[in-house]
Amino acid sequence: MTSAAAEPPWLNDAEMRTWRAYLRAVNLIDRRLNEGLKTAADLAIEDYEVLVHLSETPERRLRMSDLSQRLVHSQSRLTQRVDRLAKRGYVSREKCPEDRRGTFACLTDEGFAALQATAPHHVRDVREALIDLVGTDEHEIVADVFERIIERLRQD
Amino acid sequence: MTSAAAEPPWLNDAEMRTWRAYLRAVNLIDRRLNEGLKTAADLAIEDYEVLVHLSETPERRLRMSDLSQRLVHSQSRLTQRVDRLAKRGYVSREKCPEDRRGTFACLTDEGFAALQATAPHHVRDVREALIDLVGTDEHEIVADVFERIIERLRQD
DNA sequence: TAATAATCATTCAACCTTGAACTATCTGGC
DNA sequence: GCCAGATAGTTCAAGGTTGAATGATTATTA
Secondary structure, three states, X not given: OOOOOOOOOOOOHHHHHHHHHHHHHHHHHHHHHHHHHHHHHOOOHHHHHHHHHHHOOOOOEEEHHHHHXXXXXXXXXXXXXXXXXXXXXXXXXXXXXXXXOOEEEXXXXXXXXXXXHHHHHHHHHHHHHOHHHOOOOOHHHHHHHHHHHHHHHOOO | OOOOXXXXXXXXXXXXXXXXXXXXXXXXXXXXXXXXXXXXXXOOHHHHHHHHHHHOOOOOEEXXXXXXXXXXXXXXXXHHHHHHHHHOOOXXXXXXXXXXXXXXXXXXXXXXXXXXXXXXXXXXXXHHHOHHHOOOOOHHHHHHHHHHHHHHHOOO
């Protein structure tokens, strides 16, 4: 996709349209989902995503660094987010025996229950704000584009 | 796109793929663009976007409330962001004579110069992180999807 | 036209993120 | 085995965001 030669410096009309729409839509989606989770469960979307990632793991736990990479959060940001979720009883910490520098964030039963209780509201919001606005035939293209981006930016 | 009947409650595989890729890609893009602007001009992307929106206006100024809507920022967030940009000399304030409750945020010459100096770096980053990863034939679809979303979420 | 409601912008306190500094542990080369 | 350097995670201070409260002005309506 990216040629070796220099790309044109500015964006053409089609590119600018994509970029502007992207910027605005992402902000609107973020605001909407945050409002929804705040009302339904007094959670930020980042909190919710922590619970989701933990719940999708067989042991319902993840190493802090692993989790921070998945969420694209800095380590200190995750440390403090997990602190707050732990204070609420949704997450607990376990020392990692194999690597004693390491810590697991573990989803508690209470955290799992909160996630299950909140999920239907959140999924409805996700549908309304994004998924139901992508046509059946468009999903693959959109997912392709985003996965290309992830592949490109992942390493850093 | 949204039917009157109830949507299926959970996401199917294609929908989930879109959603997960979206979440991760957006965070990676945001991180990348912020890093780029921070190094190039010690600006956050929100600062940059303030300058862009002001510069695109004939008078190079916008009412605070107008600007906060375009950026999808709360009013208090914008107030404080403009405070900081004003402290740096990139933006100034003018009282609005027609509606004396109102205030204009005005792009200064210095702010415009900073924008011009930074734009090439930022555009390169935008290309690398998003635009060049969307195929020529994909731009219209992606833009369509995001504009649909904007239309849906705009009013709130 | 006075009263009520709505809008524009700012302020303040509580909360959250950032990034650098720090502790503890592990890894690889000698 | 030992040391330099990498890695995991936390802490702290500085700065940014949120949301409710406030002050000032404009719109509505009885």
